[in-house]
Amino acid sequence: MIGLALLLGAALGYAALKFKVEGDPLIARIDAILPQTQCGQCGFPGCKPYATAIAEGRADINQCPPGGDAGVRALADLMGMEYKPLNAENGVEKPKAVAFIDEPVCIGCTLCIQACPVDAILGAAKHMHTIITSECTGCELCVAPCPVDCITMVPIAETPDNWKWRYPVIPIKPTFTL
């Protein structure tokens, strides 16, 4: 009996070392739900810090406006918490947009480049800057630092490429009259 206990204990001890999980898997799972906009609207300097805060119970699950209602629901599901509507203090859910630089106005100050959390702005000092649209997360962090206000947020237009079939709406007609 003792021999078996020792054997199993040794096996468990070995397994604990061998299959040790690096980092907190919960943070990674929360981070996977977050939209990775890196906008900081939640009050944390990025999605990962917010995910860490949620995992440690320092932040609520309804502080991410870009994630929207669906994001809050997914987080509630993961954390085993009650769903709650988005906290208006953090902002409101907006249609997805990307930044646009009015290039003739740009003075090449590089302030927006330093602000961009995903390096989606291309340019150099005293040279015109431009947004790499495919990599812009729409975080709006570049808008405020611009000294000449040449950056605007442009909502993503619907094209045949990103068009989606609508949820079927079936006309309901009364089949009999009272």
Place this chain on the structure above:
Amino acid sequence: MNALVNFTGLLKKTGIFKFNGGVHPPENKAQSTQLPIGQLALPEKIVLPLRQHVGNIPKIKVAVGEQVLKGQLIAEAEGAVSAAIHATTSGTVSAIEDAIIPHPSGLPDRCITIKPDGKDEWIEKKPQDWKSTDRKSVVASLRLSGIVGLGGATFPTHIKLRSDGKSGVHTLIINAAECEPYITCDDLLMRERADEIVKGIEIAQYLLGAERVLIGIEDNKREAAASMRAATANTTMQVIVVPTLYPSGDARRLVHLVLGTEIPHDKRTTEMGLQVFNVATVLALYRYFEHGEPSINRIVSMTGNVNKPQNFEVLFGTPLQHLVAAAGGAKAETTHYIMGGPMMGFDLPSENVPITKAANCVIAASPTLFEPPPPAMPCIRCARCADACPVNLQPQELYWFAKADNFEKANDYKLFDCIECGACSYVCPSNIPLVQYYRYAKSEIIAIDKAHEAANLARERNDFRLARIEREKLERAQKHAERAAAQKEEAAKKASENLNNDALEPNIHAGSGNVVLDAATAKKAAIAAAIERAKAAKAAAAQTGDAPKNVVVSDENVKKEIAEIDARRQSVGLEKLPVDAGIDKEKQAKIAAAIERAKAAKAAAEAAKQIEKNS
């Protein structure tokens, strides 16, 4: 065992292998088969959308105002999955702009508009001797042909024919089933141009290296089957007449019908050694290789609520109105047009859209022809849809998941294996538009996946940026530390040198290393040598009694003064003035002046004190 093998072999030779499900919608094919394939007059304008195929948007190669010839390449394939677009008549490029395209979204997209000059002048045609040319270069040249699957899927054909030696295709299946109601373009094509089709099949067979060719035709097209049989009489190709059952024209259903092979849902037909081509596609191959004509036209069935339903050979880019007018115009109460068949087609956003490579059929719809669907009733779980599903899915489950936005579950139930044939909606006693739910769920899942991909990219880029900032910070800190260390070392070196000079004692620095010691000794030797030199010079000067030659005193007054001083010095028994007398003189004067100043200041201070005392 042998008997079993023989039995299956026997079945393979003769049998038709029925697939599960399927429906029999009213065929409505007779209307448009009364007349032969008609030709159209040149339209007033040609509008060629760039989005006519599956894959990347091709790259525009012409500019507005440019003259183009019929068959000229105006947009070339971009990336692996893409197809070229050619001018379908000669004329001038009048615009490159967004226009309404035949797409279920009804959204505008980039189009090239050509104003025909009426001459319909061909560019120089270059037929290819595909049999004696290297197979690879033949397939590569197909990229310029603009040929895509003309059955409706519009997948670029050059990719399906890519003979990289790995394809291993042994059986080529020609899809001539044309199962969807109303559509008769392939039927008429086979009746009228069977010989050309067979030549096209030969090209495809050669390029794929396929041993066997099977042509599947539904039994409602007797004339077409007879015509194909006659054309293939002297070949090894086999015409297989399959029973009419929608959707037998789906590639995987047809493979099942003629071979009994069920292709696993996650595998492609090529992986099973099979390849499926539509009859119109192989005809396009024939036109390209034998006549040097790229893909510029197709047969379109113009049917439904029009006065003279007929099939037409239509140039791509021809406006739909032009086609409707050729078919005798639309009858009264035509509400809209459907592109494709009534089962899988979609409503066109306007009558102004161009005919594209995907347009096999256009149906003028009217309320009498297509009754508005009765209101949908709740699902009664009768599972008739499951019986009708040719892909063996559970449509009722998929419906519930799609309706409840439970996309994960819908994916688990293999939503993406659904071919959207509409058999389930057709049999549903509750009139639920099932396919619309599946399309909705599919596009939502695709959008979610895309967003997820974008999020992953953003995470990666953000992580990289943070790592870069951290790295730069470290590098800067390291640089600072290095510089500080270098400065410290420099200072230490200087200090040690000073110490060395002051002490002139190499022994003190013996511990601090040979370099310092050597430097100190060298310096000391130099100093000693300099002193020696100075002494020698002094001695020489004393011997000659002259001032050293390097001192040039040009001022007469100064000379006089020196002479006076020398006289004074001699009188008190001193030597002559040393070399740097002039400088000393200045120094002395300065010292004297300073003493004077100091005295004056002292006197002034004392005077001030006196005044203070007095007051």
